[in-house]
Amino acid sequence: MKISYNWLKTYINFNYTVEELINILTMLGIEVEHYEVLKQKYNCFFVGEIKDLEKHPTSEILKICRVNAGKEDLQVICGADNIAIGQKIVLGTIGAVVPANKLKIEHRIIRDHLSEGMICSQAELELGADNLGIWVLPDDAPIGESLADYLKINDIILDISLTPNKSDCASHFGIARELAVYKRSELELPKLEEIKENADPTDNLFQVDVENANLCPRYSTRIIRNISNGKSPTWLKNELLKIGIRPINIVVDVTNLVLMEYGQPLHAFDLDKIQGNKIRVKTGFANKKFTTLDGKERTLEKDMLMICDAEKPIAIAGVMGGENSEITNETKNVVIESAYFNPTSIRRTSKKLMISTDASYRFERGTDIDMVPYALDRAASLIAQLTGGEIIGKPIELYPKKHKPLVLDLDFEKARKIIGTKISADEIKSIFNSLGFNIIQFSKENIIVEIPHRRNDISSYIDLVEEVARFINYNSIEPIFTSHIDFNKFELPDVLKPLKIRNKFRNYLSNNGFCELMTYNIVDPYSAELFTDKPITIANPLGEEMSKMRPSMITQMLKTIAFNINQGSQNLKLYETGKIFLPYNNIANSFIEGIDEREQLVLAICGNRAPRQWTAKEEPFDFFDIKGIVEDMFNFLKIKDYKIKQEEKTSVFNSEVVKIVINKQFIGHIGSVSNAILKKYDIEIPVFLAVIDMTALSEIEFTRPKFTPISPYPVMSRDLAFIIDKKYYSDEICKTIKDKASDLLKSVEVFDVYQGKNIDSDKRSIAFNLLFSSNERTLTDAEVEEDINKIINTIETFYEAELRKA
DSSP states (O other): OOOEEHHHHTSOOOOHHHHHHHHHHHTTTTEEEEEEEHHHHHHTTEEEEEEEEEEETSSSSSEEEEEOOOSSSSEEEETTTTTTTEEEEEOOOOBBBTTTTOOOOOOOOEEEEEEEEOOOOHHHTTOOSOOOOOEEEEEOOTTTTTTHOOOOOOOOEEEOOTTTOOOHHHHHHHHHHHEEEEOOOOOOOOOOOOBBOOOGGGGOOOOOEOOOOOOSEEEEEEEEESOOOSSOOOEEOOOOOOHOOOOOHHHHHHHHHHHHHHOOOOOOOOOEGGGEEEEEEEETTTEEEEEBTTSSSEEETTTEEEEEOOOEEEEETTEEEGGGGGGOTTTOOOEEEEEEHHHHHHHHHHHHOOOOOOOHHHHHOOOGGGGHHHHHHHHHHHHHHHHHEEEEEEEEEEESOOOOOOOEEHHHHHHHHHHHHHHOOHHHHHHHHHHHHHEEESSSSSSEEEEEETTOOOOSSSHHHHHHHHHOGGGOOOOOOOOOOOOOTTTGGGHHOOOOOOHHHHHHHHHTTEEEEESSSSHHHHHHTTSSSSOBOOOOOOSSGGEEESOOOOHHHHHHHHHHHHHHHEEEEEEEEEEEEEEEOOGGGOOOOTEEEEEEEEEESSSSOOBBBBTOOOBBBOOHHHHHHHHHHHTTOOOOOOEEEEEOOOSSSEEEEEEEEETTEEEEEEEEHHHHHHHTOOOOEEEEEEEEHHHHHTTOOOOOOOOOOOOOOOEEEEEEEEEEEOOOOOOHHHHHHHHHHHHTTTEEEEEEEEEEEETTTTEEEEEEEEEEOOOOOOOOOOHHHHHHHHHHHHHHHHSOOOEOOO
């Protein structure tokens, strides 16, 4: 929406620079996208006169023109059909930038002839829509005068973007009202000329009937006869042109002027084209064809509100008029319409017909029902004045159910606490007075006000608090206290810990080649019963296939894997986090009685480690891949206290399965999915899963990691291999080695496991790599050998192991 700086100053006196004005409007919640200084825009365009004209020797279309630009004659090449000697035109001189296409005018050789400028059309100057020829100015236009001075457009245009709740600001007067409240100054309404009505009763001449008052609560008309319509005076055209509205004729231009003044859309009908001297406001034109003012045929629907005469529709209410009642230069008698239409109805019609107009923009956001008669009288007065027409009798108005204003009570102390500043009762009263709110009751403790209809964005006391805050200026609100957070001691609330942990896991997995799934919490009974005997049943399911709450994330994961394999993609790395639902008897710890709702993470791999390629053979994923991924993920997330222990075969996993334990708390499983489960999902390749209980993980207090500096001294490495009974697990042995060794031992890693020739069938060989170092000195072989001997003796004694010789 374009707003004129000078136009605003006709309502309120201010001396703000444009930058100051933009800043004030922004603080009031009115966004200014950009602004344009018109004098700068048109400072290289002048009034010129065509002195001579000759046909271009090598072109059928082009003409060589000699143009008097005031100081000198210039040669300009032009191809317009409507150019003639003696015309006053708009000449763009060297250095000018054409507004419509941003073309910079320069000396150009066109077909071997020099062109020293450009003769412009209205459309090229963005001062009208006529692009069929050059803009021919009136004969009295002074040669050599700048276009900005001639059109009196020494103005600044603000391009404003309104939020949907600020429909009261969709006009110059609406913006001026906001500024007046901000300045606490008086607002000057345009002086309304006295309506000179004749004594003829309009009821006998014209009738109005509104069939649905819910869709059209207020409808008013005035009749003006014997007008002399035609081109608008220069001042009116200029006012419209500078805000981007194309002048058409006096009647239409006046309705557009009033629209931009007050935000109240008006429409004018040619009275002589209205059948039966009657207007009906009604719906019920399903599938009827109707041609609008833009010449396009529209198909109406039953619920679209239409303005009709005695026989046919003549306008789409609040959207666009009809071609069959259009105002032309030959129109002698007019009916001016001013109304309030239901916003929802107008919005629906506008969207269905894909028509957006200045009128529909305002009606669908809600106009001011109290502005209907004032805007009508303003337009009628101007039209009569400019066309010499006669206003017939009183206005015809239907307003059966008067608007009852909303009444709200604002407690001052409550407002001060919300805003965070001390503001006096008198200042709050002054703000509401300036806003035009009717004050019913005022005291030191509170104020009761009536909300005008135009402020449909105000519905409760908190909206009144916002109005006070807007007009005392948000920047003037001093902070009462400054909060300081010691992030070294800061702890997340318990309710946010699972979310934080989940996001860390998601980031890690996504950055390491895993694709995230997002599936429904609801599954079919068959899938649910694979993982629990008593799945949670939904009381009113959409169907049998969506009747159970999932007891495990595994069911949706395996369905997704099966789908991808069927589509020819079997090298997969997938994960998903989400809720699972299990029966639970401990009501005290259950959000919903009898239901344990937990956060779970499942990650899956299957197929080959890498795509098929000529440089390497295909290597399928195995159990150690998924185990390694989990270990690397835990280490990356600084989860150091976990243990991976052997687990018995479960209903989901085969014998290749382990459990994750932290501080004796079960966290999850890692393993290969059993063939029985895979068969149920028609999966024929191995699938490896890790299932982690995120709820349990979030309840654990982890040891905060401490920084350990890297030793500047050499690291000494030793390898030990033991032949040991299969009943002992490598993680237990690693822990024993760490416990018995001195602080010089920095890490223990298993690097080889062997079973086979020269090893008893109930035993295996496990090889360990040990790294020793000190932050204080270079270690000697004797120091390391002392630890090595201690470790060998402990393992041989405790585990009945035998040191494997080289």
